[in-house]
Amino acid sequence: MxxxxxxxxxxxxxxxxxxxxxxxxxxxxxxxxxxxxxxxxxxxxxxxxxxxxxxxxxxxxxxxxxAIERDTFIGQLIKGLTSEFNADKGNSLLAAFTSVSPEFNEDQLERLEQIIEDQRDKNKSDGSV
CATH class of the missing domain: 1.10.10.10 (Winged helix-like DNA-binding domain superfamily/Winged helix DNA-binding domain)
Incomplete structure (x- = not known):
């Protein structure tokens, strides 16, 4: 968009x-x-x-x-942009993320680890994994 x-x-x-x-x-x-x-x-x-x-x-x-939370909107923008350049959305999202991850500070990396852990827990409880 x-x-x-x-x-x-x-x-x-x-x-x-x-x-x-x-x-x-x-x-x-x-x-x-x-x-x-x-x-x-x-x-x-x-x-x-x-x-x-x-x-x-x-x-x-x-x-x-x-009508939409800021983080959700940004996530949608990133997904949309990466899908325009590569049909393999999962890998293009990871590639986009890894290209900016060196700019993260320690606090941001710790927060990211927590988000990933929370998502893993959610996936397990949903039976997605």
């Missing part, structure tokens, strides 16, 4: 803020990058149509929030 720069920034803002209407999003970005309320409303609508935002009508305005 391709996202424009403003779409990425708005999504990041909503991950941090959790819920906001178009005027709140506009007020935040007006100070940082300029633009119009109409541009923000269009961006929110595009993100909603892409399934990345949820919205709930409150009075005359929609309240927006992320």
């Amino acid at each position: 391709q996202l424009g720069e403003l779409e990425k920034q708005v999504l990041q803002y909503l991950w941090e803020t959790e819920v906001a209407d178009a005027k709140q999003v506009y007020a935040y970005f007006e100070k940082r990058r300029g633009g119009s309320l109409n541009t923000i409303q269009s961006t929110l609508d595009r993100l909603f149509k892409k399934g990345l935002l949820k919205r709930d009508k409150q009075g005359h305005a929609f309240q927006y929030q992320a």
Whole structure:
């Protein structure tokens, strides 16, 4: 899935803020990058149509929030990108991961080990292994 720069920034803002209407999003970005309320409303609508935002009508305005967690979204992007370059998704994901793993610090490596162990435990309890 391709996202424009403003779409990425708005999504990041909503991950941090959790819920906001178009005027709140506009007020935040007006100070940082300029633009119009109409541009923000269009961006929110595009993100909603892409399934990345949820919205709930409150009075005359929609309240927006992320429809997907940040880590899940990043994982989907990585899977999608690696599958575009190689039909063997498992190996391409591992290759992509190993190409960036030298940049990890000790804390990140320990966290990764814990995530892997948790996934192994989950696979065992699900009977996936």
